Amino acid sequence: xxxxxxxxxxxxxxxxxxxxxxxxxxxxxxxxxxxxxxxxxxxxxxxxxxxxxxxxxxxxxxxxxxxxxxxxxxxxxxxxxxxxxxxxxxxxxxxxxxxxxxxxxxxxxxxxxxxxxxxxxxxxxxxxxxxxxxxxxxxxxxxxxxxxx
Amino acid sequence: xxxxxxxxxxxxxxxxxxxxxxxxxxxxxxxxxxxxxxxxxxxxxxxxxxxxxxxxxxxxxxxxxxxxxxxxxxxxxxxxxxxxxxxxxxxxxxxxxxxxxxxxxxxxxxxxxxxxxxxxxxxxxxxxxxxxxxxxxxxxxxxxxxxxxxxxxxxxxxxxxxxxxxxxxxxxxxxxxxxxxxxxxxxxxxxxxxxxxxxxxxxxxxxxxxxxxxxxxxxxxxxxxxxxxxxxxxxxxxxxxxxxxxxxxxxxxxxxxxxxxxxxxxxxxxxxxxxxxxxxxxxxxxxxxxxxxxxxxxxxxxxxxxxxxxxxxxxxxxxxxxxxxxxxxxxxxxxxxxxxxxxxxxxxxxxxxxxxxxxxxxxxxxxxxxxxxxxxxxxxxxxxxxxxxxxxxxxxxxxxxxxxxxxxxxxxxxxxxxxxxxxxxxxxxxxxxxxxxxxxxxxxxxxxxxxxxxxxxxxxxxxxxxxxxxxxxxxxxxxxxxxxxxxxxxxxxxxxxxxxxxxxxxxxxxxxxxxxxxxxxxxxxxxxxxxxxxxxxxxxxxxxxxxxxxxxxxxxxxxxxxxxxxxxxxxxxxxxxxxxxxxxxxxxxxxxxxxxxxxxxxxxxxxxxxxxxxxxxxxxxxxxxxxxxxxxxxxxxxxxxxxxxxxxxxxxxxxxxxxxxxxxxxx
Numbered sequence: 126x127x128x129x130x131x132x133x134x135x136x137x138x139x140x141x142x143x144x145x146x147x148x149x150x151x152x153x154x155x156x157x158x159x160x161x162x163x164x165x166x167x168x169x170x171x172x173x174x175x176x177x178x179x180x181x182x183x184x185x186x187x188x189x190x191x192x193x194x195x196x197x198x199x200x201x202x203x204x205x206x207x208x209x210x211x212x213x214x215x216x217x218x219x220x221x222x223x224x225x226x227x228x229x230x231x232x233x234x235x236x237x238x239x240x241x242x243x244x245x246x247x248x249x250x251x252x253x254x255x256x257x258x259x260x261x262x263x264x265x266x267x268x269x270x271x272x273x274x
Numbered sequence: 275x276x277x278x279x280x281x282x283x284x285x286x287x288x289x290x291x292x293x294x295x296x297x298x299x300x301x302x303x304x305x306x307x308x309x310x311x312x313x314x315x316x317x318x319x320x321x322x323x324x325x326x327x328x329x330x331x332x333x334x335x336x337x338x339x340x341x342x343x344x345x346x347x348x349x350x351x352x353x354x355x356x357x358x359x360x361x362x363x364x365x366x367x368x369x370x371x372x373x374x375x376x377x378x379x380x381x382x383x384x385x386x387x388x389x390x391x392x393x394x395x396x397x398x399x400x401x402x403x404x405x406x407x408x409x410x411x412x413x414x415x416x417x418x419x420x421x422x423x424x425x426x427x428x429x430x431x432x433x434x435x436x437x438x439x440x441x442x443x444x445x446x447x448x449x450x451x452x453x454x455x456x457x458x459x460x461x462x463x464x465x466x467x468x469x470x471x472x473x474x475x476x477x478x479x480x481x482x483x484x485x486x487x488x489x490x491x492x493x494x495x496x497x498x499x500x501x502x503x504x505x506x507x508x509x510x511x512x513x514x515x516x517x518x519x520x521x522x523x524x525x526x527x528x529x530x531x532x533x534x535x536x537x538x539x540x541x542x543x544x545x546x547x548x549x550x551x552x553x554x555x556x557x558x559x560x561x562x563x564x565x566x567x568x569x570x571x572x573x574x575x576x577x578x579x580x581x582x583x584x585x586x587x588x589x590x591x592x593x594x595x596x597x598x599x600x601x602x603x604x605x606x607x608x609x610x611x612x613x614x615x616x617x618x619x620x621x622x623x624x625x626x627x628x629x630x631x632x633x634x635x636x637x638x639x640x641x642x643x644x645x646x647x648x649x650x651x652x653x654x655x656x657x658x659x660x661x662x663x664x665x666x667x668x669x670x671x672x673x674x675x676x677x678x679x680x681x682x683x684x685x686x687x688x689x690x691x692x693x694x695x696x697x698x699x700x701x702x703x704x705x706x707x708x709x710x711x712x713x714x715x716x717x718x719x720x721x722x723x724x725x726x727x728x729x730x731x732x733x734x735x736x737x738x739x740x741x742x743x744x745x746x747x748x749x750x751x752x753x754x755x756x757x758x759x760x761x762x763x764x765x766x767x768x769x770x771x772x773x774x775x776x777x778x779x780x781x782x783x784x785x786x787x788x789x790x791x792x793x794x795x796x797x798x799x800x801x802x803x804x805x806x807x808x809x810x811x812x813x814x815x816x817x818x819x820x821x822x823x824x825x826x827x828x829x830x831x832x833x834x835x836x837x838x839x840x841x842x843x844x845x846x847x848x849x850x851x852x853x854x855x856x857x858x859x860x861x862x863x864x865x866x867x868x869x870x871x872x873x874x875x876x877x878x879x880x881x882x883x884x885x886x887x888x889x890x891x892x893x894x895x896x897x898x899x900x901x902x903x904x905x906x907x908x909x910x911x912x913x914x915x916x917x918x919x920x921x922x923x924x925x926x927x928x929x930x931x932x933x934x935x936x937x938x939x940x941x
Contacts, residue, residue: 128817128821128863128866128867129865129866130862130866131858131859131862134862134865134866162849164858164862165844165858168844168858168861168862168865171865172836172839172840172861173840177836177837177840180833180836181833186868187869192865193865193868196865196866204891205891205938206891
């Protein structure tokens with residue numbers, strides 16, 4: 126399964142901050158000023174005391190964290206489980222925003238080149254893992270092993 | 275705002291606590307004596323005295339029946355099993371043993387003949403001839419010894435019996451029973467109702483404890499006799515097994531005491547178990563005699579309650595404590611074989627202890643607990659710079675005191691043997707062998723302790739062993755040990771990051787590289803939550819390892835990894851440097867890969883991924899796996915024709931794959 130990269134995380138963090146969806150997940154220490162880069166800001170949306178406390182209490186981050194919920198939608202998108210047309214309704218439902226804002230977010234996602242590129246890439250990881258496990262099953266010193274080597 | 279009622283409550287609490295904590299024992303004693311006349315006014319009159327004496331007499335009569343009977347029963351049983359008739363009966367001259375032994379000896383001879391045939395076949399065929407000839411020597415020795423086991427066993431048993439009997443030649447002393455009788459009479463004669471009842475309850479508890487101790491020793495000696503019979507009966511088979519190799523199959527044929535190793539262990543332990551038991555009975559007898567010669571207890575009414583109780587407690591309990599301690603030491607010398615009797619003793623003591631504690635609790639619980647918790651809570655809250663007026667703050671204070679206490683008590687609770695470094699587990703040879711074995715064979719068992727000082731000692735031992743292995747030039751072993759120790763240190767929460775850095779520097783090992791080279795499944799197996807919450811570990815993992823932890827790791831591991839990633843400090847390295855990029859990548863990757871089982875379920879249902887796309891993806895994955903399967907099987911024991919057929923199948927599957935991809939692209 127393909128996963129999002131730093132550029133996409135940074136882009137998603139920007140969406141969260143632009144539409145003010147971060148209120149429930151940050152503490153007072155969060156720095157809105159521009160002295161840290163976009164990726165650092167996106168990371169601190171997740172790695173902060175407030176989020177960690179809620180996780181320690183047994184809450185699942187995907188239940189309350191907008192960045193993670195958005196990432197899940199993008200996961201489905203880059204793995205071709207959903208299409209761009211599905212985005213507005215999913216965003217509306219999962220982030221609890223109006224359809225107007227959901228449409229705005231969807232179009233900015235559609236314009237993102239990193240997501241497009243990742244969507245078109247082949248996912249080879251699972252097959253690689255599968256082959257690794259198959260190779261481990263072939264015992265050493267057999268004719269099959271020697272031939273496959 | 276301070277609540278006036280709370281201030282009053284606090285002042286009262288302070289006052290009561292001061293009485294019990296700050297006033298010395300003598301003053302407390304005087305305070306109690308001061309209270310007694312107020313309570314005793316009701317019984318001051320002649321009529322009152324007569325009634326109180328009557329009550330004491332009736333109660334003491336009932337308790338007296340119990341007190342007079344049970345310790346005597348216990349002592350009589352113990353005296354019987356310690357007597358020469360019984361203790362010497364555990365020998366081989368017993369008829370049951372003789373007939374049982376004859377049957378088993380015949381079986382052992384049959385087993386030896388089978389062993390001889392196997393040895394002969396091996397020698398004839400020239401297979402492992404050297405080993406077979408060595409076994410032949412063992413065979414001859416075993417064949418002779420099988421017929422003399424009762425004599426050899428009898429000799430060892432007699433030796434241990436002589437030693438044990440030299441301690442308990444007179445059985446159990448009756449002095450303690452005489453003391454109980456005296457104390458009972460004294461209690462009945464005391465005019466003070468409180469003191470008389472108190473003394474009687476104390477003697478009752480003491481009688482029950484002494485009865486149990488005697489019974490436990492009796493069970494131990496009876497069990498010893500019977501088990502020694504069984505061991506003598508099984509001895510020919512055990513000797514015969516010396517001929518066979520120590521394999522699991524042989525152990526299945528000769529389980530438990532039928533196999534030589536276990537038989538010897540059991541036999542030696544059950545023989546010598548009588549010696550420490552005898553020694554402690556001897557010591558208890560001595561202390562009883564000494565106490566009887568110079569009694570500490572005063573029966574005078576003038577003596578204060580506290581002084582009287584304390585001296586009585588000391589006087590009665592000394593021999594019993596020696597017997598109880600002796601019992602547990604004896605049981606521990608008996609190893610696993612005597613454990614069931616030890617458990618019986620522990621249960622009995624817990625019952626008596628529980629009863630005694632409950633009686634004490636019912637007398638002083640209300641005031642005691644309230645005062646103690648109030649004082650502790652207040653002190654704890656003040657130590658935490660919180661206002662002790664509020665209940666929550668006192669509760670938090672109590673918690674902090676409890677934690678501190680657990681730390682101190684935990685330290686003290688540790689095995690005395692460990693602290694003094696004696697006993698077979700504590701010598702250098704055993705510890706170093708244990709370190710070698712665990713570091714090379716069972717690294718997951720190393721550094722499991724939770725005491726920082728002990729853990730550091732174990733680390734030092736492991737480092738010494740690595741240095742020695744380095745000197746011996748065993749590079750493979752050194753590599754294995756370094757990896758094992760590094761991982762064990764990462765997994766132990768008592769070891770600081772600085773200590774791990776020091777180890778890495780000293781032994782030229784980079785744990786980050788070690789972790790990075792692990793397979794993803796090894797990562798979630800070897801790295802516990804204590805390791806994953808270290809920033810150094812979180813930044814060393816690659817995407818497959820992180821995914822595996824989120825897929826197969828426990829919730830604790832997943833949360834620990836998130837904490838580890840959080841603790842990566844991005845401001846530590848300047849932007850643009852390789853270290854900064856690595857740290858940012860680690861955090862990004864963890865957000866990218868984070869998922870839990872619940873998340874997977876939700877994605878399937880509530881996120882509502884379109885069914886067609888999902889089924890197409892599943893079908894595509896299945897086809898890809900099938901292709902991979904065919905490719906892997908192609909060269910394993912296949913003929914040329916079979917390989918051509920497999921190629922054709924692969925081609926069909928690839929066409930199917932292309933078709934599915936096209937369909938997905940159209941969505």
